[in-house]
Every structure is written in structure tokens, then in C-alpha cells.
Amino acid sequence: xxxxxxxxxxxxxxxxxxxxxxxxxxxxxxxxxxxxxxxxxxxxxxxxxxxxxxxxxxxxxxxxxxxxxxxxxxxxxxxxxxxxxxxxxxxxxxxxxxx
Numbered sequence: 573x574x575x576x577x578x579x580x581x582x583x584x585x586x587x588x589x590x591x592x593x594x595x596x597x598x599x600x601x602x603x604x605x606x607x608x609x610x611x612x613x614x615x616x617x618x619x620x621x622x623x624x625x626x627x628x629x630x631x632x633x634x635x636x637x638x639x640x641x642x643x644x645x646x647x648x649x650x651x652x653x654x655x656x657x658x659x660x661x662x663x664x665x666x667x668x669x670x671x
Contacts, residue, residue, distance in 0.1 A: 603659030610654045626658045628665040
């Protein structure tokens with residue numbers, strides 16, 4: 573890791589910036605789109621987590637995601653067996669978000 577990259581990460585952390593949220597926002601806007609399938613959904617104390625899979629170039633990926641408040645308003649779209657839109661990072665296809 574270069575010195576400037578390290579310094580930038582420290583500054584962002586001190587400011588309270590969340591790199592995960594920034595990356596999630598980037599994926600939501602710029603990630604490549606594919607189709608996925610919801611495999612399971614689990615209700616937790618304060619959240620609903622879905623488990624889904626999708627294929628990229630004949631490789632199957634599985635992931636999970638906690639539904640956002642907006643997604644919870646459309647909860648019937650995320651039941652097991654439902655087809656969902658998945659945005660993934662073309663450099664790291666295992667990293668994805670469900671829209």
C-alpha cells in the first residue's frame with residue numbers, strides 16, 4: 573500500500589466516511605447487471621437477509637444481503653424463488669448487490 577493511499581484511508585476513517593457504503597453506492601449505480609435467483613430469506617431481530625445466486629461466464633456465485641428499508645417495502649419481490657436484478661463488480665464478480 574502506498575503512503576498516500578494509507579493516508580487517504582486514515583483521513584476517511586477519521587471523518588467517519590464508510591468505504592463499504594461508498595462501494596455499495598458505486599455498485600448500485602455502475603455495477604454490471606445480471607439476473608439472480610433468491611434462494612432463501614431469513615427474518616432477524618431487526619433485519620431481513622436474503623441469500624441469492626447468479627452466474628457470470630459459467631461461474632455460479634452465491635451471496636447474501638440485508639434488505640434496505642426501501643427493499644423491505646417491496647418485500648414480496650425477494651421471496652425464495654424470485655428472480656432479482658443483481659449488480660456486480662466486473663473486476664470482482666463475487667461482489668454484488670441486489671436491487
